[in-house]
Amino acid sequence: MTSLFDPIQIGDIALSNRIVMAPLTRNRAIAGNVAGPLTVEYYRQRATAGLIIAEASQISPMAQGYLATPGIHSPEQIAGWRQVTDAVHAAGGKIVLQLWHVGRISHTSLLPDGAAPVSSTDKVANASTFTSDGFVPVSTPRALRDDEIPGLIEDYRRAARNAIDAGFDGVELHAANTYLIEQFLRDSVNDRSGPYGGSIANRARLLLEVVEAITKEIGAGRTGIRLSPMTTFTAPLDSDPQALYGYVVEQLAPFGLAYLHVIEGETGGTRTPEAKAFDYEALHRAFPGAWMLNNGYSRDLAIENVAAGKADLVAFGRSFISTPDLVRRLKDDLPLNELQADKLYGGGAEGYTDYPALAA
Numbered sequence: 001m002t003s004l005f006d007p008i009q010i011g012d013i014a015l016s017n018r019i020v021m022a023p024l025t026r027n028r029a030i031a032g033n034v035a036g037p038l039t040v041e042y043y044r045q046r047a048t049a050g051l052i053i054a055e056a057s058q059i060s061p062m063a064q065g066y067l068a069t070p071g072i073h074s075p076e077q078i079a080g081w082r083q084v085t086d087a088v089h090a091a092g093g094k095i096v097l098q099l100w101h102v103g104r105i106s107h108t109s110l111l112p113d114g115a116a117p118v119s120s121t122d123k124v125a126n127a128s129t130f131t132s133d134g135f136v137p138v139s140t141p142r143a144l145r146d147d148e149i150p151g152l153i154e155d156y157r158r159a160a161r162n163a164i165d166a167g168f169d170g171v172e173l174h175a176a177n178t179y180l181i182e183q184f185l186r187d188s189v190n191d192r193s194g195p196y197g198g199s200i201a202n203r204a205r206l207l208l209e210v211v212e213a214i215t216k217e218i219g220a221g222r223t224g225i226r227l228s229p230m231t232t233f234t235a236p237l238d239s240d241p242q243a244l245y246g247y248v249v250e251q252l253a254p255f256g257l258a259y260l261h262v263i264e265g266e267t268g269g270t271r272t273p274e275a276k277a278f279d280y281e282a283l284h285r286a287f288p289g290a291w292m293l294n295n296g297y298s299r300d301l302a303i304e305n306v307a308a309g310k311a312d313l314v315a316f317g318r319s320f321i322s323t324p325d326l327v328r329r330l331k332d333d334l335p336l337n338e339l340q341a342d343k344l345y346g347g348g349a350e351g352y353t354d355y356p357a358l359a360a
């Protein structure tokens with residue numbers, strides 16, 4: 001029987017265990033949206049994870065949607081991330097970077113020259129974002145023209161290259177949580193005609209073209225992807241999530257990706273009943289690479305799902321924020337630290353790098 005604590009090879013990346021640190025937005029980037037010294041320390045503390053998925057990082061200035069999120073498009077950002085990857089590797093860990101474009105979940109004050117956010121649509125989301133003026137409603141987007149799509153794909157390709165240049169072991173394409181890729185995927189948002197709107201194949205075209213560009217650039221064995229079929233966050237569900245995400249996974253299968261990461265149910269929400277209204281196992285059966293599950297996992301459920309072959313890897317979010325030595329705590333069945341929920345987004349070391357590990 002496979003154990004959560006067993007090593008695993010995912011594509012080109014060898015992991016010492018199957019416990020993954022989920023990508024977690026913390027809004028602590030320093031000037032220039034650079035990962036600074038505190039961020040180096042934060043990830044170093046968590047390097048015993050089998051894999052760290054470093055927080056969502058904008059692929060271009062237009063891809064940003066919140067204050068103080070890190071980017072992966074400038075030389076300073078690449079240099080900042082290099083400090084992080086060196087620290088994690090020196091501590092024996094593996095780390096990939098989540099590549100992010102927020103689409104319409106942004107505000108003009110965060111974008112170059114006060115530009116409108118871009119999306120599949122010109123309909124505004126019913127959502128807020130965090131800016132230098134605090135929480136504000138997101139701005140009305142501009143629908144991307146079809147002739148702008150190649151430039152967007154180029155931004156993803158370059159960001160993947162930058163991530164490798166920054167020392168990451170690979171990248172995870174953020175195709176979840178109702179950001180840009182999902183704003184194209186879902187018929188609840190995408191109201192386009194032409195090659196990127198209408199049918200499921202057309203709505204999935206952007207995602208697949210981005211995967212093609214990234215895997216050509218850095219190799220499929222260093223590329224993963226994250227999906228969230230049943231998350232509503234800033235947009236309603238698709239009219240037929242099973243058909244949509246079934247198609248996506250069937251099309252992803254031949255690429256030979258390192259892993260597919262699925263959020264079960266509502267992101268950050270309870271595991272039921274949303275998680276039960278979707279057949280995740282059908283997607284799993286269609287995907288040949290490593291299968292990573294996430295959302296509110298307990299120790300017991302993670303151990304059970306890996307032993308039963310329901311998952312190859314389990315990603316932990318809140319538990320990894322509060323407990324830097326989560327792998328040891330799970331292994332020895334020791335209690336976790338309590339999460340300081342008011343210190344998740346923004347601020348300094350408090351609630352970031354000051355959670356204690358147990359003494360050896």
Ligand code: 8OZ
Pocket residue numbers: 025056066176177267
């Ligand atoms: C929380 C706050 C801001 C962004 C996601 C990148 O949900 C995020 C995010 C989460 O994927």
